[in-house]
Structures are given as structure tokens and as C-alpha cells.
Amino acid sequence: xxxLDLLRAWIPGRLDDFLFYLLAVMAIPMALGVLFDxxxxxxxxxxxxxxxxxxxxxxxxxxxxxxxxxxxIYAVGITLVVxxxxxxxxxxxxxxxxPGTAHQQLGSFLVAGALFFTIYCALRSESWPLSSEAVSPxxxxxxxxLTTTYALPFEFASVLLLAALVGAIMLAKxxxxxxxxxxxxxxxxxxxxxxxLFERDTTVSSTRR
Amino acid sequence: MIANAAxxxxxxxxxxxxxxxxxxxxxxxxxxxxxxxxxxxxxVQADWARLVTEICQVLTPLVAVMVFIPINAMFMVLAERRxxxxxxVRKGPNRVGPDGFLQTLADALKLLFKEDITPRGADAxxxxxxxxxxxxxxxxGALPLLxxxxxxxxxxxxxxxxxxxxxxxxxxxxxxxxxxxxGWASNNKYSLVGALRSAAQAISYEIPLVLSIITVCLMAGTxxxxxxxEMQKGGLLNWNILGGGALSGLNxxxxxxxxxxxxxxxxxxxxxPDWGSVIATVVLIACTVLLVGIYLTGACAxxxxxxxxxxxxxxxxxxxxxxEYSGIKFAIxxxxxxTNLFIVSTIATVMFLGGGDCxxxxxxxxxxxxxxxxxxxxxxxxxxxxxxxxxxxxxxPAIWVIIKVYALVFFAILVRGTLPRFRIDQLMAFGWKRLxxxxxxxxxxxxxxxxxxxxxx
Amino acid sequence: xxDRGEKKGQFLGAVSVSYGLIALxxxxxxxxxxxxxMMESINLKGYPDIYAFVAILFLGTFAILFARxxxxxxxxxxxxxxxxxxxxxxEPLVRYLTLAAVLFSIGMYGxxxxxxxxxxxxxxxxxxxxxxxxxxxxxxxxxxxxxxxQVFAVFILTVAAAEAAVGLAIVLAIYRNTATVDMERFxxxxx
Numbered sequence: 001x002x003x004l005d006l007l008r009a010w011i012p013g014r015l016d017d018f019l020f021y022l023l024a025v026m027a028i029p030m031a032l033g034v035l036f037d038x039x040x041x042x043x044x045x046x047x048x049x050x051x052x053x054x055x056x057x058x059x060x061x062x063x064x065x066x067x068x069x070x071x072x073i074y075a076v077g078i079t080l081v082v083x084x085x086x087x088x089x090x091x092x093x094x095x096x097x098x099p100g101t102a103h104q105q106l107g108s109f110l111v112a113g114a115l116f117f118t119i120y121c122a123l124r125s126e127s128w129p130l131s132s133e134a135v136s137p138x139x140x141x142x143x144x145x146l147t148t149t150y151a152l153p154f155e156f157a158s159v160l161l162l163a164a165l166v167g168a169i170m171l172a173k174x175x176x177x178x179x180x181x182x183x184x185x186x187x188x189x190x191x192x193x194x195x196x197l198f199e200r201d202t203t204v205s206s207t208r209r
Numbered sequence: 210m211i212a213n214a215a216x217x218x219x220x221x222x223x224x225x226x227x228x229x230x231x232x233x234x235x236x237x238x239x240x241x242x243x244x245x246x247x248x249x250x251x252x253v254q255a256d257w258a259r260l261v262t263e264i265c266q267v268l269t270p271l272v273a274v275m276v277f278i279p280i281n282a283m284f285m286v287l288a289e290r291r292x293x294x295x296x297x298v299r300k301g302p303n304r305v306g307p308d309g310f311l312q313t314l315a316d317a318l319k320l321l322f323k324e325d326i327t328p329r330g331a332d333a334x335x336x337x338x339x340x341x342x343x344x345x346x347x348x349x350g351a352l353p354l355l356x357x358x359x360x361x362x363x364x365x366x367x368x369x370x371x372x373x374x375x376x377x378x379x380x381x382x383x384x385x386x387x388x389x390x391x392g393w394a395s396n397n398k399y400s401l402v403g404a405l406r407s408a409a410q411a412i413s414y415e416i417p418l419v420l421s422i423i424t425v426c427l428m429a430g431t432x433x434x435x436x437x438x439e440m441q442k443g444g445l446l447n448w449n450i451l452g453g454g455a456l457s458g459l460n461x462x463x464x465x466x467x468x469x470x471x472x473x474x475x476x477x478x479x480x481x482p483d484w485g486s487v488i489a490t491v492v493l494i495a496c497t498v499l500l501v502g503i504y505l506t507g508a509c510a511x512x513x514x515x516x517x518x519x520x521x522x523x524x525x526x527x528x529x530x531x532x533e534y535s536g537i538k539f540a541i542x543x544x545x546x547x548t549n550l551f552i553v554s555t556i557a558t559v560m561f562l563g564g565g566d567c568x569x570x571x572x573x574x575x576x577x578x579x580x581x582x583x584x585x586x587x588x589x590x591x592x593x594x595x596x597x598x599x600x601x602x603x604x605x606p607a608i609w610v611i612i613k614v615y616a617l618v619f620f621a622i623l624v625r626g627t628l629p630r631f632r633i634d635q636l637m638a639f640g641w642k643r644l645x646x647x648x649x650x651x652x653x654x655x656x657x658x659x660x661x662x663x664x665x666x
Numbered sequence: 667x668x669d670r671g672e673k674k675g676q677f678l679g680a681v682s683v684s685y686g687l688i689a690l691x692x693x694x695x696x697x698x699x700x701x702x703x704m705m706e707s708i709n710l711k712g713y714p715d716i717y718a719f720v721a722i723l724f725l726g727t728f729a730i731l732f733a734r735x736x737x738x739x740x741x742x743x744x745x746x747x748x749x750x751x752x753x754x755x756x757e758p759l760v761r762y763l764t765l766a767a768v769l770f771s772i773g774m775y776g777x778x779x780x781x782x783x784x785x786x787x788x789x790x791x792x793x794x795x796x797x798x799x800x801x802x803x804x805x806x807x808x809x810x811x812x813x814x815x816q817v818f819a820v821f822i823l824t825v826a827a828a829e830a831a832v833g834l835a836i837v838l839a840i841y842r843n844t845a846t847v848d849m850e851r852f853x854x855x856x857x
Contacts, residue, residue: 016758021750024765028749029742031769034788035776036738045335045390047788050769054795061762061806064372066816066823068379070798073823076382078791078830080408083389085834086784087405089847105779112775113723119767120752128759128808135810139372139432145817157824164828171835 019060027053040090044083051075062135065142213298219308220291224615226310227284232611235277243269243364270355270368274348282547283313289547289622296626317540325536328396335394340534340541343387347548350380354552357434357559358610362603373434374426377556378419381511384545385411388513388520388530391542395533403529406633407520410510413640414517418507420648421500424655425560428453428493428664434559440665441563444570447665448563450501452493453655454665460570461666467572480666489661496651496658501561503648505620508553510640512546514621516628519636554617555610562613565606682739685729689722689747697754718751745772762803769796783837783847787830794826 030049037043051074058067146154246265250258287302291309294301303309327333353376356362356369370376385408392404428449429437441448446460458480465473481487510517521529531542558564631639695701702714726744730737749768753761769792776789798819805815841847 020758020761024749025746027765028745028768028772031772031792032738032742032745034792035772035780035785036741039332040782040785041393042332042335043785044788045386045393047791048386050792051795054799057762057765057799058802061802063802063805063813063816063819064370065375066798066802066819068372068375069820069823070795072379072382073827074791074795076386077412078827080385080389080412081830081834082784082788082791083393084405084408085838087393087401088838089784089841108775108778111778112771115774116767116771119770120764123760123763123767128757130757130759130807131810133810135806136813137371138813138816141813142816142820145812145814146820150817150821153821157821160828161824164831168831168835171832171839 016060020057023053023056023060027057041083041086044079044086047082048075048079051079063138065138213295216295216300219303220288220295223291223308223310224284224288227287228611228615231277231280231284232607234280235273238276239269239273239364242272266364267367269364270352271348273355273365274351278348278351278548279317279544281551282544283317285547285551285618286316286543287313288618289625292619292622293626296623320540320543321537323536325538326533328533330396331533332394332396335390336533337538339387339391339394340538340545341387342390343384344541344545344548346380346383347545347552350377351548351552351555353377353434354555354559357438357564358555359565359603359607369433369435371433373432374422374437374556374560375432377434377552378422381549381552382411382415384549391534392530395530397533399526399528400530400532403520403522403526403532407513407530410513410517410519410636410640413637414507414510414644417503417640417644417648418511420645420652421504421507422556422560424496424500424648424652425449425453427652428497428655428659438559438564438566442566444566444573445563445568446570448561448566448568450497450561450563452490453497453659455490455493455662457666458663463570464572480663486662489658492654492658493662496655497561499647499651501557503644503651504557504561505617506644508557509621509624510636512549512553514550515625516631517636518630519633522630524630550618550621551614554614554621557617558610558613562617565610567605567609679736679739681729682736682743685725685740686743688725689743692718692722693747693750693754696751715752719748722748722751757807759803759807762807763800766796766800766803769793769799781849783840783849783852784834786849787833787837790833791826791830794822794829798822 027050030046030053033046034043034050037046051070055067055070055075058064058070242265247262250262287309290312291301301309302312305312305315327336352368353370353373355365357373359365388407388411389404392400392402392407395401425437426432429440431437437449440454443457444460445451446456446463447454458477461480462473462477465476470476481490509515513520519529520526521531523529526532531539534542692701695704696714696718701718705714705717722744726740729740745768749764753764756764773789773791773793773796776792777786780786780789801815801819801822803815805813805819809815837847840852844851
């Protein structure tokens with residue numbers, strides 16, 4: 001790390017700023033592209049780019065653990081699922097119609113602009129109690145906080161994840177649940193016949209019968 | 210008798226030849242950048258000299274990896290073809306160079322000069338970006354492992370991150386984005402189906418993979434790969450594959466016995482005071498052996514090796530996500546695939562197989578005996594002290610790492626030559642219904658068993 | 667399949683390019699301090715960054731509405747330019763918060779405007795990420811000892827994962843029944 005410090009001294013205090021602006025200039029157009037790219041699957045990939053550059057910003061902010069979690073969960077996990085969902089819901093890979101009418105667009109643009117301006121005024125008028133202390137090692141600190149002070153919310157988060165897992169599976173396999181119900185009436189008396197969606201399996205089991 | 214003993218001999222000679230070339234070259238380059246240039250500049254009292262030295266030291270790991278990856282991939286492709294030929298009692302490529310030695314060099318040259326086609330209707334930008342996204346993580350993912358496999362050598366301490374293995378796992382999960390991107394951008398149905406399969410497979414098998422690594426980290430109490438490798442020093446019984454250090458008390462006992470200490474039995478009762486700790490040790494050993502299995506399975510699926518190579522199943526999908534790729538882009542895909550295999554084997558070596566540790570315990574090992582090491586040390590002292598060509602604390606661990614890693618690679622090739630391919634629904638069912646619950650159960654078991662016995666005493 | 671050449675030509679039209687050049691000039695003027703002097707010379711003192719922001723916004727509106735520039739390109743250029751103007755010379759914390767605010771507003775806009783349900787979900791993910799960036803910046807500059815911001819960011823990560831899973835499952839279920847993901851056509855409960 002001392003080598004990097006030396007490099008930082010050589011480029012006096014500019015490395016963080018430079019990286020920040022580089023990543024910000026990458027993130028903002030990609031975020032706009034997520035909204036406006038007419039080829040919707042490409043906007044899914046742009047979302048990966050946005051999350052990747054935010055991961056870089058976390059690294060600049062010395063939050064190594066969160067940056068990696070961001071990369072692993074957001075940029076690869078969630079966004080890949082989003083991309084798959086995009087491909088499934090848009091099987092012909094066609095271009096999208098223009099989102100909304102011009103009227104709608106102008107209104108929402110004004111709302112979003114006003115929102116941004118309000119946030120900006122609020123954060124400029126605040127005098128932040130900045131702390132100049134060194135950042136403590138993040139893995140240990142987060143680990144201790146999650147297992148002591150925030151142990152209860154952590155448990156709740158795990159329950160939430162479990163509920164989301166079960167719920168997502170139930171929602172996604174709704175069709176199969178119906179066919180499960182129908183099947184016993186069709187094949188009454190049959191035992192140990194797993195109900196599958198796959199044609200090949202049913203043929204195999206029928207020949208076995 | 211073995212029918213193709215001659216072929217096996219040829220294969221062995223070829224492997225050792227290539228390995229010598231690869232690691233000699235990597236060694237020479239990192240010595241040049243990391244040691245020779247700073248030594249030359251040591252007497253120059255100028256700011257630029259100091260800066261160049263620092264930059265050289267930061268760049269050393271990167272340069273070493275960049276030199277290593279292409280040659281290593283060339284060797285691994287050749288080794289894979291020759292080894293598969295061995296398993297099926299064929300000859301394999303044996304025309305180019307002495308006994309097929311340079312076959313993959315010729316292949317690489319051919320790929321470089323091939324026309325680079327972008328199919329009509331493809332998204333040209335993403336089509337180009339996909340191989341890069343697929344390949345880049347294998348460079349950056351390998352960096353922290355360098356510190357672990359070289360016994361924390363001075364040159365590579367820069368890359369030893371506090372988040373260690375988590376970094377490696379996070380970065381090595383990125384390539385699937387490149388696969389999906391390439392599959393979609395090719396404007397080809399086979400590519401797209403291959404990419405979708407790859408995404409589903411990678412996300413599913415990442416869970417058991419990460420859980421198995423996390424269990425090891427739980428036992429070690431750290432994410433730092435160098436610390437995990439150091440903990441396992443001192444012979445086979447200390448390795449994580451045998452109970453994650455639960456047997457190190459036994460190791461100590463054997464050492465005391467070998468040294469002829471009288472209170473050896475007392476030692477045993479000190480490390481394993483009651484039946485609970487013995488049971489915990491047995492449970493831990495069973496768990497860690499299973500963990501290695503889970504890790505290797507998950508890793509195979511993660512890097513799309515047979516029996517999990519559904520994304521590029523040639524009997525169903527032509528060639529899967531890289532159907533439309535040709536020329537240098539295909540070469541990059543190819544390179545990254547074999548590099549990923551190497552990285553996965555390296556992670557297994559560091560996490561489970563003791564890193565650069567000799568499998569013989571210290572009390573049996575002649576290499577740690579002073580009677581052997583003294584004269585050898587004298588012989589090497591010119592190289593070690595004057596021009597820093599060899600670092601004995603790194604040299605032997607590096608050789609052990611090479612042996613272990615390529616043994617795992619050979620195992621992967623053996624699996625490829627042996628097992629048939631899964632069907633996609635079997636694959637998903639196996640991942641979610643078998644591996645995920647199994648790894649969760651092991652995680653819970655290890656959490657409890659770890660409290661009853663002292664690890665890595 | 668898709669005629670990209672035509673689209674590219676539209677995207678980098680003359681209006682967008684000239685708007686980009688003007689925005690660049692404003693940014694350079696602002697960064698070198700000349701803009702402040704100019705504003706002071708016409709008796710506008712106090713908030714030069716706000717004035718520059720308003721100028722960029724006004725020019726951008728003009729370029730879209732009256733000069734028929736490509737809206738996306740103009741919007742991207744305007745956002746980046748105003749982001750520069752609003753953050754150059756500020757505290758690092760304020761910079762990060764401004765970037766988070768920009769991303770949040772973009773996500774908000776996308777959530778309202780998009781007709782594709784999956785794109786709405788993507789916008790929500792973008793907003794959650796902006797919040798995460800906020801929290802991590804707070805942890806770095808205000809609370810570097812306890813890093814409470816990062817702990818909250820971990821929780822947001824889990825909530826976002828759950829949200830994405832359930833949201834996408836709902837979208838897929840709806841798509842299976844109605845064969846569309848157009849938000850305008852989800853009118854099952856409307857009467």
C-alpha cells in the first residue's frame with residue numbers, strides 16, 4: 001500500500017478526484033441509457049455497467065467489502081436475473097415503442113428535476129460534521145456490527161430473504177402447481193411418479209409402466 | 210500391463226518440459242522487473258529512479274500474470290488433448306515440433322491470423338466487449354492468489370488484500386456476464402440458449418461454491434488467503450482437507466513421539482480431552498472431505514467444464530455461446546476458459562490442500578533437517594544473497610503449488626474423459642436439491658463441531 | 667434486423683454536438699473561475715454554480731423543444747455538464763451525495779416514464795443503488811470508525827435482492843397470463 005501512497009503523493013491529491021469523475025462520467029450516461037435504450041436487453045447490460053462503476057466508487061471510498069458484495073450480488077446476480085427476465089418477456093427481441101407520451105415525459109422530467117434540485121439544495125445548505133479519522137478495517141467492523149448491535153435486523157433480513165425465496169419460487173412455478181394438482185386424477189393409482197414439465201421424462205416413465 | 214506406457218512416458222516428458230519453460234519464463238520476467246531493475250537503480254539518487262522502482266514493484270504481479278496466462282493456456286490445451294488421447298488409448302497431436310511439443314503454438318498462430326467475423330445483425334460493440342469481460346477477471350482474480358502461492362514473497366505482498374478470498378470469488382463470478390453478453394450479441398439462437406443456460410448454471414452453482422469456501426473461512430477465522438495458507442503449514446495432517454486443522458493436535462503428538470518425549474500421551478489428552486472433541490474431529494474430517502467435493506463440483510459448473518458444459522454442448526448447441534466467434538475473439542474465450550480452470554485449481558490448492566506446504570510432516574521431512582539444508586544453503590547463497598535469483602522460502606513452496614495445481618488440472622481432464630454430460634434439468638435439480646442443502650448442512654455442522662475442538666493449535 | 671447506422675446518425679446530430687460544445691465551454695469557464703467573474707460583472711453574486719446549472723438546463727430545454735435535438739443525447743450531455751458544474755470545488759462528500767442524487771433522480775424518472783415492467787424494476791434497483799452510494803459516502807466521511815453506513819448498505823443489498831426476486835417473479839407470472847409487460851395494459855383492477 002505504501003507504493004500507492006507514494007504514487008498518490010506524486011499526483012498530488014488528485015487520484016481520488018480523477019477516479020471519482022471518471023467513474024461518475026461512466027455511470028451517468030449508462031444510467032440514462034438504461035432508461036432510453038430502445039433495445040431493451042442492451043439496457044439490461046448497461047445496468048451492469050452502472051453497478052460496476054458504482055462498485056468502483058465504493059473502492060474509491062475504501063469500502064472494499066461492500067464493493068465486492070456489490071459486484072457479486074448486484075452486477076452479476078441481480079442484473080443477470082433481470083437480463084434473463086428481459087429475454088423471457090421479450091422473446092422476439094424487438095425494439096420498444098417510445099416510452100410514454102410527450103406530455104407524460106415532460107411532467108415526469110419536471111418532477112425528477114425538482115426532486116434533484118431539492119436534494120441538492122438540502123445537501124448544500126447542511127454543514128456536514130466531517131470526520132478526518134482513518135477508516136477502520138471494514139470487514140471486521142461490519143462483521144462485529146452485524147453480529148452484535150444489529151444482530152436482530154440481520155436475523156430479520158435472513159427471514160425476509162427466505163420469504164422472498166419461497167415466494168419467488170411459488171410465483172414462478174404457478175403453472176406447474178396446477179399441473180401437479182391435475183395429474184393425480186389423470187394417473188390415479190400410480191405411485192412415485194414425479195410430475196415433470198419435461199416431455200422426455202414422461203415418455204420414459206410411460207415406457208417403464 | 211499398461212498398453213500405452215510409451216505414450217504416458219512421452220506425455221510426462223512433454224509436461225515437465227512445458228512446465229519448466231512456463232515457470233522459468235515467469236520467474237525470469239518477475240525477477241527482471243521486480244529485482245533486477247530496482248537493484249540497478251539502487252545507487253541512483255534521483256526522484257525518478259525511486260518512482261521507477263516503486264512502479265516496477267507494483268507492476269511485478271501484473272506482469273507475471275500477463276506473461277503466465279497465455280503460455281499456461283497453451284500448455285493446458287496441449288496437455289488436455291494429449292491426456293484425453295491417453296485415456297482413450299490414442300496418440301493425440303504429435304506432429305508439430307518434437308512429439309507435438311509445439312502443436313498449440315501453431316494453433317494459436319492460426320487463430321491469430323484467422324479472419325475476425327462479426328455476424329450480420331449482431332451488436333458489434335457488445336460482440337467485441339464480451340470476450341474482454343470474459344477474460345479480464347481471470348487476470349485480476351489471479352492477483353491475490355499470487356501472494357498465497359509464493360509464501361507471501363516480497364514481490365507479491367502488494368496484492369495481498371484484506372478481503373482475500375472474497376475478492377477472488379467476487380471477481381471470478383464476473384465472466385458469466387461476458388458469456389451472456391456474447392451469446393446475446395451474436396444474434397444466433399444457439400448462442401443465446403447457451404448463454405441463458407450458462408447464466409442459470411453459474412448462478413445456481415455459485416451458492417454451493419461460495420458456501421464451501423465460506424465454511425473454510427469460518428474454520429480459519431480469516432478471509433486472508435496468505436493467513437489461510439500459513440495456518441496449514443506442517444504436513445498433511447494440518448491441511449484443511451483433513452478436518453480444517455482439527456488433526457494438528459495429532460500431528461503434534463506424533464512429533465513428540467518421534468522426538469521421544471515421555472509426556473507425549475499427556476499431550477494427546479490435552480488436545481483431545483473428551484469424547485466430544487474426538488467426535489467433533491471425525492465430523493470435521495467428514496465435512497471437509499465433502500466440502501472439497503462440493504467445491505470441485507461447483508467449480509466445474511462455474512467454469513463450464515464437462516460434465517457441466519451445457520452452455521457449449523456441441524451435440525445440442527453447435528458450440529454454445531461462442532458459436533459465432535472466430536479469430537482472436539475466439540482465442541480470448543479459449544484462453545480465459547483454461548485460465549479459469551487453473552485459477553479454480555489454485556483456489557482449491559490454497560484453501561484445502563495447504564498451499565505451498567510439503568505433504569510430509571516436519572518430523573518426517575528430510576528437507577527441513579539442518580544436515581541437509583546447510584550445504585544446499587551454502588551452494589545457493591550466491592544466488593540468494595547477491596542477486597536474489599532464488600528465494601528458498603519461496604522456491605520449494607512454489608514447486609509444491611505447481612505440483613498440486615497441475616494434479617488438480619489433470620484430475621479435471623480425467624473427469625472430462627470419464628463422465629458423460631448432464632441434462633439441463635438434471636443439472637439444475639442436482640444443484641438446488643442436492644448441493645445447496647448439503648453445503649448448508651455442512652456449514653451448520655462445522656459451526657457446532659468447531660466449538661468442541663481446537664483447530665490449528 | 668436493426669438499422670443502427672441511421673440511429674447513430676440521429677444520436678450525434680448537429681444540435682447535440684453544438685449543445686455539447688456549449689456545455690463544455692460553460693464547464694471549462696466555470697472550472698477556471700471566469701464564469702464567476704462574468705456573473706459578478708453583471709451583478710449576480712453568491713451562487714455561480716446554480717446560475718451555470720440553470721443556464722445548462724435552459725439551453726438543454728431549448729435544444730430539445732425548439733431545435734429538435736436528439737433528447738437522449740442532449741439529456742446525457744446536460745446531466746454530465748450540470749453534474750460537473752455543481753460538484754467542482756466542493757467537498758468530496760457533497761460530490762458523492764450529488765452523484766447519488768443524480769442517479770436517484772434518473773431512477774425516479776425512469777420509474778415513472780417506463781412502460782416496460784422490467785425496466786421499472788431496473789429503475790428501482792438504480793434508486794436503491796444511489797441510496798447505497800449515499801450511505802457508503804457517509805460512512806467514509808462522517809463515521810469512519812463504526813461504519814454504520816456500510817452496515818445499512820448491507821441491509822439494503824439484501825432487501826434489493828429480495829425485491830428483485832419477487833418483483834421479477836411477479837412480472838413473469840403476469841407475462842404468462844397476459845403475454846405483455848406493458849404497464850399501460852395492466853388494467854385488471856381498473857373499472
